[in-house]
Amino acid sequence: MLEYIRSALSALLANKVRAALTMLGVVIGVLAVTLLVGVGDGARLYIEHTLEGIGANLLFVTPGRRETRGSMAGPRGGNVTRPMTMEDVRALERQGTLIREVTGATQGGGTIKYKDRRRDTLVFGVGAAFPDLRNMHVGVGSFVRQEDVDARRRVAVLGRTVVRELFGDENPLGKSIRIGEARYRVSGIMEEKGASLGMDLDDMVFIPVTSALDLFGTDALGSIMTAAKNKDDVPAAMAEVDDILARRRHGEREVTVQSQDDLLATFGQLTNAMTWMLLAIASISLVVGGIGIMNIMLVSVRERTREIGVRRALGATRSDILWQFLVESMALSVLGGLIGLALGMAIAFAVRHAAPDVPLAVSPWIAMVALSSAVVVGVISGVVPARRAAKLDPVEALRYE
């Protein structure tokens, strides 16, 4: 085999420009595979990382029943016969044994005004347990407290973006703002959180969930958040939550309980689908590269017809000739693959340094996928020309001009 590789390399060296151009197709193909799969992979890691940050053992209860673990967006309204209310939250707080804190939550758009400035932002009605559950903490002042919820107080905790937009350099603590037509007192400012899953977590305002229900003119909560006490208890805690809420609904199971793992699985499906789609796109360019190799190898077999005849006369068997050309096309594609992979890793490295936010990860499995697909391309595009070379009649090959 070493012999075949050596003679394949010298054959390629004999025609450097052609070999380089032929390789270019595979280089681009493997580069595309490396980078596109790297983007898909990077996105997956990024989402996993983000979801892991939303709070350990988090349970997420939404109205409406879905049997399958599906997308995040539940059928709000839809087949909901009975909304979730603060009563449900209190029931969970009283009866739950496997869960820690509970908070009801509702959200909606709202216009925040301070003096003559205004900003349309997300208004999030939550309870005191929210920071702990979601791992989002107040930076200055205090968050919504339990008594704020109980007394339906009009206090607001602002995200950093909202603070920047409305107050500039001014200290907002204790200041009075308007949400809709109602006045709220600023009690705290959230820690800087950054963007997550395309959402600016600093561009929101937190108010007591009861006040938010008043604001939106409804009793229906958007969701209830709680958390299992132990990681091992997550399934049991989910069942418990489901049971407690069902008891309050005469046995009707009308809510959906999802765990952090469910969300991870949902997003995992999504990013996997994306990765496969990108891989499919990238493989088109690999196929094109392979066709290029096949083309050149067919030309090469024709050009070297007489050489094939001579080799046969000197004692080469059909399989010697077959392997000679097969190894040559594999050498082309593997070299191209290595170059493409090196380029891809270099680009990924450069991107990571220039723009750390762009999710791009080149993992060992991409290297494996890229290289093995290059080998496959080499074999597939080499088989036809190599078989043609091996099948040549030695006499006709020797007579070929």
Place this chain on the structure above:
Amino acid sequence: MSEPEPLIVARDLGRTFPMGEEDLRVLRGVSFRIDRGEYVAILGPSGSGKSTLMYLIGCLDTPTEGTLELAGTDVATLTDAELAALRNEVIGFVFQAFNLLPRTTALENVALPLRYAGVSPRERRKRAKEALERVGLGARLDHPPERMSGGERQRVAIARAIVTRPSLLLCDEPTGNLDQRAGREITALFERLNAEDGVTVVLVTHDPLIARRARRNLRVVDGEILYDGPPLDGLPTPAVVEPSASVPPAA
């Protein structure tokens, strides 16, 4: 000398090519025997079938009629791989157009048949060097054939042909692309290899000067052997002589 040992035995050899409606019979009823150590020229005008005969002897083609024994083996019984091994071990080819591989050195060209024989790279180098020395090119081992004269190239090709120490040198118009002087040198080389190493030499040629230096001539016309015997003086050779009775009866 001991009893002559047959190297090539052809019995009623024929080769027919399918050509559309009708078949083209290029060779028919060809019988002869060439012993080890002989020096034979096969002559004939172009289209006579002498090249086809050479390809049959060289095991690059298989007869459609009759049998051909090479070194005691009926070639019809051999597989493709066995034929390749036979070409490699028993036969050394020399072509009119040299057919050296470009962009490689003389040494690499000469070593090539040894690669197909499964010889180790080290041993290959050694034997290729010896073969090149034998043809008088010991000083030009690393020259690429492109930078050599025609005579030198043909000598590289001969070195390549003898490197596996074959019994038979099969040469197709070996002087066809050479000038007179280089042609004479190549012919002398064949004679030397024949006389000193006992290699059987079979040349296909239409150069009467070379044919006359062979010890035996086979004249092929229209697919049949019309003359088999010592070279005739007088050019051209018009005589139609009875084929020699040197063919042994079929066993």
